[in-house]
Amino acid sequence: MLDRNTSFLKKISTYRLLDTPLSDLQIPYERIAKKHGFDFIQSESNAKEVLKSLPDDSAIRQDALLGAFDVLVFATGARTASFVESESDPAFTIESIITNPVALHARLADAEEPGIGFLGGGATSVQFAMQIKDSLANKGVASRIDLVTAGSSLLPEFPAQFGQYVHRVCRAQKITVHYMSRCTQMNATSMTFQRMDGSAKKIGYDLVFNFSGVKAAPLALQCNQYGQVLADGRTLENIYAIGDCSEFQGAGSNTKSAQSAVRKALCAVEHIQATYLQTSAARAYHYQDLGYFISLGQKDAIGWLLDKRVIATGRSALAIKEAIANQFALFLEGYNTYV
Numbered sequence: 001m002l003d004r005n006t007s008f009l010k011k012i013s014t015y016r017l018l019d020t021p022l023s024d025l026q027i028p029y030e031r032i033a034k035k036h037g038f039d040f041i042q043s044e045s046n047a048k049e050v051l052k053s054l055p056d057d058s059a060i061r062q063d064a065l066l067g068a069f070d071v072l073v074f075a076t077g078a079r080t081a082s083f084v085e086s087e088s089d090p091a092f093t094i095e096s097i098i099t100n101p102v103a104l105h106a107r108l109a110d111a112e113e114p115g116i117g118f119l120g121g122g123a124t125s126v127q128f129a130m131q132i133k134d135s136l137a138n139k140g141v142a143s144r145i146d147l148v149t150a151g152s153s154l155l156p157e158f159p160a161q162f163g164q165y166v167h168r169v170c171r172a173q174k175i176t177v178h179y180m181s182r183c184t185q186m187n188a189t190s191m192t193f194q195r196m197d198g199s200a201k202k203i204g205y206d207l208v209f210n211f212s213g214v215k216a217a218p219l220a221l222q223c224n225q226y227g228q229v230l231a232d233g234r235t236l237e238n239i240y241a242i243g244d245c246s247e248f249q250g251a252g253s254n255t256k257s258a259q260s261a262v263r264k265a266l267c268a269v270e271h272i273q274a275t276y277l278q279t280s281a282a283r284a285y286h287y288q289d290l291g292y293f294i295s296l297g298q299k300d301a302i303g304w305l306l307d308k309r310v311i312a313t314g315r316s317a318l319a320i321k322e323a324i325a326n327q328f329a330l331f332l333e334g335y336n337t338y339v
């Protein structure tokens with residue numbers, strides 16, 4: 001297994017970064033590799049160039065890093081979608097926070113009553129905003145937090161009750177939400193956005209996060225229902241893609257979520273085993289999301305389980321969110337409790 005980083009990052013728990021050392025959210029790949037019996041190589045592959053050459057997989061075989069293989073699996077994930085912003089002083093993204101968490105702490109330490117702006121009204125913005133608000137309040141530090149979204153509600157990809165509930169929580173917590181506001185410029189300390197009526201507003205902050213969404217990196221790979229990559233109408237028999245960088249054919253879930261990533265991986269593994277080890281027949285990917293939980297600070301959460309109409313909030317939702325994170329931690333240790 002090849003990765004540019006030395007450790008696996010528990011992305012689903014990164015919103016806790018202000019209260020938790022980064023090392024607690026990471027597991028060294030060497031440790032995982034040793035436990036499961038594979039080799040780990042820390043290196044950056046020029047995946048974009050490699051993938052551009054598909055369907056001619058001879059180009060991949062010439063790649064110095066990916067050279068010899070029987071089966072190649074791409075799991076390169078997704079990254080913050082590009083956005084026109086200052087190159088010299090860019091807003092924080094999930095990638096930059098992880099690379100340099102100290103910078104985040106330094107910005108907050110310098111401010112008396114930190115003003116913090118979030119671009120995006122999705123799960124990442126909401127979770128980070130609520131967690132930071134609680135974390136600073138616990139230290140006796142007041143904060144001014146804004147969420148800026150082009151949409152008319154928060155969490156638009158979830159059932160409407162999610163946005164309504166979080167809107168009320170934001171009001172109670174004195175977090176300002178700028179709806180229908182399209183960000184036109186941003187850097188690490190300011191955001192300029194245009195409202196529906198055409199008026200523009202620029203607000204200064206101590207810290208700005210760009211959580212405007214992610215896109216498949218380096219590109220979205222179309223796959224059949226077993227995860228084999230499709231290119232120019234051909235199925236590449238020995239090249240698979242899984243997780244956020246893949247789009248499986250059929251009715252299975254292609255959401256960019258950890259649960260889909262795990263199920264796509266299990267589906268591809270089953271197919272590889274069936275093909276190369278002649279184990280039992282592989283099953284096509286048909287996984288449907290079982291639920292999704294969003295943390296709202298240290299005492300609240302919202303989520304749905306099994307049925308999008310069954311919505312839980314408060315401490316019970318928080319407990320389920322914890323259970324989901326623990327189930328994933330168990331999976332990495334080699335205990336597969338997924339249904």
Ligand SMILES: Cc1cc2nc3c(=O)[nH]c(=O)nc-3n(C[C@H](O)[C@H](O)[C@H](O)COP(=O)(O)OP(=O)(O)OC[C@H]3O[C@@H](n4cnc5c(N)ncnc54)[C@H](O)[C@@H]3O)c2cc1C
Nearest residue numbers: 003004011012044045047076077243244256257258259261
């Ligand atoms: C802040 C945040 C919160 C989230 N919360 C949740 C949640 O609560 N529930 C949920 O289900 N999902 C959540 N998600 C989504 C979930 O984390 C992703 O869907 C999941 O991590 C996808 O797994 P993946 O393996 O496809 O990609 P990733 O986890 O992104 O892994 C991709 C890996 O590929 C490596 N890589 C990429 N390109 C190269 C290259 N060229 N050379 C070498 N290495 C490379 C990267 O270093 C990385 O380790 C969240 C995501 C974020 C960002």
